[in-house]
Amino acid sequence: MWRDICKIFLIVFHIALMPHYSKAFNNLIIKGDSLYNQKKWEEAYHYYFQIFDASQTYSPNMLLKMAYISGKRGDLANQLYYLCTLYRHHPSKKVLKKIESISDEYGLQGYRYSDIEYFISVYKQYYDTILIALIILSILFCANLIWKKLKNQRLSFRPILFLLFLAFLYFVSNYSLIPPRAIIKKNYCLIMEEPSASSAIKTITNKGHRITLFGKQDIWYLVNWEGNRYYIKESDLYIIPESHPYLF
DSSP: OHHHHHHHHHHHHHHHTHHHHHHHHHHHHHHHHHHHHTTOHHHHHHHHHHHHHHHSOBOHHHHHHHHHHHHHTTOHHHHHHHHHHHHHHSOOHHHHHHHHHHHHHHTOSSOOOOHHHHHHHHHHHTHHHHHHHHHHHHHHHHHHHHHHHHTTOOOTTHHHHHHHHHHHHHHHHHSOSSOOEEEEOSSSEEEESSSSTTSOEEEEEOTTOEEEEEEEETTEEEEEETTEEEEEEGGGEEEOOOSOOOBO
16 A cells, blocks of 8 residues: 555656656757658657657657658667557557558567557556546545444445455556567567577567567566567567656
């Protein structure tokens, strides 16, 4: 419970700093948009990347522009990384169609999104609001139990319901409903049978595939590849951000 309260404090603290962030980020956005409108793609990307790399902060429009510039320069992995990051936290059918069209064109794996993943992405989009609402409800529920106890009223099954509610709150605030994903970012990526450079190589693949992550051991990620679990080096992957970024 204290962990949840700390999360709320951090959210409120972050909101309090938004005006400061917004001013600095908006100055970079204005410069980047001006260069983008002049079709000075690389210069515009430089300003957008400063924002994203500093704190993975972005607007949906900014990420779309970064994906477009990456596509123009032929950087398939980066293009999909920005589109998947946007879809993860700000899902839309338009973005999904773009992702699937690119994956179909290049024969890439891992881009079949289910309806469940779409709805979970919508849930993550409003995660902070949902978490605050659940904590407020838990406080009200607890206050109601205390009031009834002081009035010597029968509590019945309310304490059990309260414990179940707290367990649910703990689950939604500490566990991801879908596993983390990553994009293979370079060609000739080695997929290993064990987390070691001396391990047998299962296969060699190219950039752009989206994979599911199941854990990490040193510099190696345990991943799903064609229905089996193997290892890929961390430096070969773009990890799609799990935490909800600040959208301005």
